[in-house]
Amino acid sequence: MSIYEIDSAIAALVDEETGELLDYDAFLELKMERDTKVENMIRWYKNELAYANAYKEEAASLMKLAEPRLNKAESLKKYISQVTEGVSFRCSIGETSWRKSSAVDIAIDADLDNKWLRTKTTVEPDKKAISEALKQGEVIPGASLVERNNMSIK
Numbered sequence: 001m002s003i004y005e006i007d008s009a010i011a012a013l014v015d016e017e018t019g020e021l022l023d024y025d026a027f028l029e030l031k032m033e034r035d036t037k038v039e040n041m042i043r044w045y046k047n048e049l050a051y052a053n054a055y056k057e058e059a060a061s062l063m064k065l066a067e068p069r070l071n072k073a074e075s076l077k078k079y080i081s082q083v084t085e086g087v088s089f090r091c092s093i094g095e096t097s098w099r100k101s102s103a104v105d106i107a108i109d110a111d112l113d114n115k116w117l118r119t120k121t122t123v124e125p126d127k128k129a130i131s132e133a134l135k136q137g138e139v140i141p142g143a144s145l146v147e148r149n150n151m152s153i154k
Contacts, residue, residue, distance in 0.1 A: 106127070112130075131145065
């Protein structure tokens with residue numbers, strides 16, 4: 001019997017006119033069954049929570065193991081980039097490819113007008129606005145567009 005059915009059965013044991021309990025023994029039996037169900041749901045909840053916490057701990061442990069591997073992979077990618085010198089390379093297990101991108105380079109001592117600044121929690125250059133202005137030919141002291149070659153490995 002579900003909790004809903006138990007609650008309905010308990011409600012049926014109450015006289016609608018007087019509010020008195022019609023069958024005390026049936027009421028006790030239903031209440032014990034309901035209490036057992038709630039207790040079992042609490043056990044189930046705690047069990048699910050324990051599994052979730054164990055998975056989180058295992059994930060954190062695995063991330064600690066993954067971090068040096070990711071660093072090594074990034075180091076290898078930089079080395080491959082240096083070795084291939086911007087030329088695509090294809091072999092049986094993968095390939096490198098290159099694409100051009102541009103980024104705004106702001107000199108450390110650049111004295112930018114307020115229109116080129118945006119405020120987050122600190123004031124910093126608004127690189128998107130500066131990039132658009134530079135592409136349209138505007139001269140901004142201390143700012144320049146830098147072309148980069150980005151390699152991807154598939």
